[in-house]
Amino acid sequence: AGGNRVQIFTDELRAPVQEKIAAEARVRRALAGEQRITLPLWFQPVASSSTGQILGAEALVRMRTPEGEILSPFHFIGAAEETGLIVPLGEHVLRSAIDHLLHWSDRLGYVSVNVSPRQLAEPDFVPMVASILSRLPGFDPSRIVLEITETAVLSSTVDVSERLTALKQLGVRIALDDFGTGYSSLTWLKSLPADIVKLDRSFVAGLAEDPKKNSIIQAVLWLARSLGMSTIAEGVEEPADWEALRAAGCPAVQGYLFSKPLPAADFDEMLRRHHER
Ligand code: C2E
Ligand code: CA
Ligand code: CA
Numbered sequence: 001a002g003g004n005r006v007q008i009f010t011d012e013l014r015a016p017v018q019e020k021i022a023a024e025a026r027v028r029r030a031l032a033g034e035q036r037i038t039l040p041l042w043f044q045p046v047a048s049s050s051t052g053q054i055l056g057a058e059a060l061v062r063m064r065t066p067e068g069e070i071l072s073p074f075h076f077i078g079a080a081e082e083t084g085l086i087v088p089l090g091e092h093v094l095r096s097a098i099d100h101l102l103h104w105s106d107r108l109g110y111v112s113v114n115v116s117p118r119q120l121a122e123p124d125f126v127p128m129v130a131s132i133l134s135r136l137p138g139f140d141p142s143r144i145v146l147e148i149t150e151t152a153v154l155s156s157t158v159d160v161s162e163r164l165t166a167l168k169q170l171g172v173r174i175a176l177d178d179f180g181t182g183y184s185s186l187t188w189l190k191s192l193p194a195d196i197v198k199l200d201r202s203f204v205a206g207l208a209e210d211p212k213k214n215s216i217i218q219a220v221l222w223l224a225r226s227l228g229m230s231t232i233a234e235g236v237e238e239p240a241d242w243e244a245l246r247a248a249g250c251p252a253v254q255g256y257l258f259s260k261p262l263p264a265a266d267f268d269e270m271l272r273r274h275h276e277r
């Protein structure tokens with residue numbers, strides 16, 4: 001390219017761009033109601049660390065392609081965020097999650113959904129949630145948990161704390177997702193009106209064998225508790241880690257050890273079996 005600069009533009013660099021464009025087009029088609037391509041929700045239970053009882057579930061979006069392939073959010077959430085499609089996608093996720101919760105009403109306490117920074121920054125976000133709730137007379141809004149990440153807070157152009165306060169006034173609960181992966185977590189804990197802290201998997205994995213991790217977890221659990229927040233440990237894969245979390249007083253766990261995220265029909269089956277115990 002002249003001077004000392006060399007420009008490289010190979011297929012390897014082009015491929016991710018094309019993939020992103022393709023992903024965006026697919027999300028658009030799915031949201032437009034095209035039959036052959038859908039955005040189903042999968043559900044991963046959150047269990048009591050002491051009793052193993054299912055307390056709630058996190059809704060995790062997937063894409064089902066016309067070929068029947070199931071794609072993880074990794075393949076399309078980024079593109080949806082960049083193009084703003086995450087806004088209608090997020091609304092679809094929230095509506096669908098609530099539909100499922102109503103269906104499982106007597107068997108499932110709450111459902112949590114992930115809210116991206118872009119959604120939270122939309123002036124229409126809080127009114128949209130309010131409008132959904134207004135059509136559900138008698139429904140307890142605290143059975144909806146909105147998960148937000150620290151990056152959402154840091155990157156946002158709006159006053160996130162104000163927005164979360166408005167959401168809390170509607171009665172929904174707020175969870176701080178991926179806690180421990182950011183940089184200003186303590187400030188964040190103090191300034192945001194959250195109800196639940198979700199400890200990131202990087203903190204949780206190998207906890208039982210790592211005294212330092214254990215100390216950090218204990219400190220975070222203590223901190224969350226004294227700020228009146230509940231805690232969920234994410235990514236629990238090892239029985240020893242579950243036991244360490246239980247012993248440390250972490251009330252709830254989520255992870256492959258208890259269950260992977262399941263398609264709605266399989267989750268339904270799991271709830272059924274769970275309640276027959
Ligand atoms: P997340 O919110 O942190 O969700 C947890 C992820 O960890 C899920 O991946 C889940 O399948 C995975 N996971 C759960 N237990 C374990 C475990 O024991 N071990 C390991 N290794 N992984 C575990 P998934 O479903 O692929 O979702 C990835 C991310 O995509 C989510 O991370 C979330 O940030 C995003 N996402 C998913 N659904 C939505 C959505 O509807 N809207 C938005 N904005 N983002 C979403
Ligand atoms: Ca989450
Ligand atoms: Ca997480």
